[in-house]
Amino acid sequence: xxxEPAAPGSPGQGCRCPAIGGRSGALVFAHVPxxxxxxxxxxxAAMAMxxxxxxxxxxxxxxxxxxxxELAAGGYRVDRTAEAVCTDCDGRSxxxxxxxxxxxxxxxxxxxxxxLRMLDSGDFWEDAEPEEVVCPCGADVFDVxxxxxxxxDDEVRWVSVGVRCIxxxxxxxxxxxxxxxxxxxxLLELA
Ligand SMILES: [Zn+2]
Ligand SMILES: [Zn+2]
Numbered sequence: 329x330x331x332e333p334a335a336p337g338s339p340g341q342g343c344r345c346p347a348i349g350g351r352s353g354a355l356v357f358a359h360v361p362x363x364x365x366x367x368x369x370x371x372x373a374a375m376a377m378x379x380x381x382x383x384x385x386x387x388x389x390x391x392x393x394x395x396x397x398e399l400a401a402g403g404y405r406v407d408r409t410a411e412a413v414c415t416d417c418d419g420r421s422x423x424x425x426x427x428x429x430x431x432x433x434x435x436x437x438x439x440x441x442x443x444l445r446m447l448d449s450g451d452f453w454e455d456a457e458p459e460e461v462v463c464p465c466g467a468d469v470f471d472v473x474x475x476x477x478x479x480x481d482d483e484v485r486w487v488s489v490g491v492r493c494i495x496x497x498x499x500x501x502x503x504x505x506x507x508x509x510x511x512x513x514x515l516l517e518l519a
Contacts, residue, residue, distance in 0.1 A: 377499075383464065385497035389420070389471050392492040392499055396475035401488035401504035404477035410519035412472035416442045421469050421494055424502060425458035431505025432456040433489045438469055447474065447487055447518050448507070461502045467495035474519035475504075484512040 377394060378385040386392050393409035400406060412435060413420055419439030426433040432449035436442070445453055462468050470491040477486040488504035507515065 427456035463493035
């Protein structure tokens with residue numbers, strides 16, 4: 329499975345999780361087919377992740393990281409993952425606004441209200457048209473894990489922002505985008 333990388337200067341192209349409607353004005357992440365390069369038996373043996381239904385579900389951030397690795401957004405292997413943790417209160421639950429076309433995500437900690445534009449989203453925020461991210465179940469609080477695809481020199485090639493609904497465990501990817509500049513390794517600390 330391969331996909332052409334986005335052209336330079338067009339972050340966000342290649343995103344496989346467009347809005348599919350839902351709550352008015354909100355971004356609902358799209359279904360990722362279970363047939364995407366998956367070996368179900370492996371999961372049944374090793375993981376708590378449930379891929380039997382229309383939506384994949386996970387129990388924790390580790391399941392979400394595995395989901396991002398299977399998704400391989402942009403067609404690239406995910407080499408590293410990092411869970412989003414609030415730098416003020418150590419909270420791990422967030423509300424999100426995302427623009428999957430521009431490639432930008434803002435997270436708000438539900439514990440303390442800290443707002444952070446993830447990764448390099450701040451650089452693109454002026455051009456973004458962010459929408460609230462909502463699970464198909466209607467809930468809007470998520471665990472968040474970032475997947476990084478790296479070049480051989482550890483520069484970042486592609487990022488994907490995974491979400492796990494804390495209400496029903498549904499897994500999704502609300503945005504992914506290409507990183508077409510360097511140095512970029514600082515992004516690994518900006519989940
Ligand atoms: Zn916080
Ligand atoms: Zn949900």
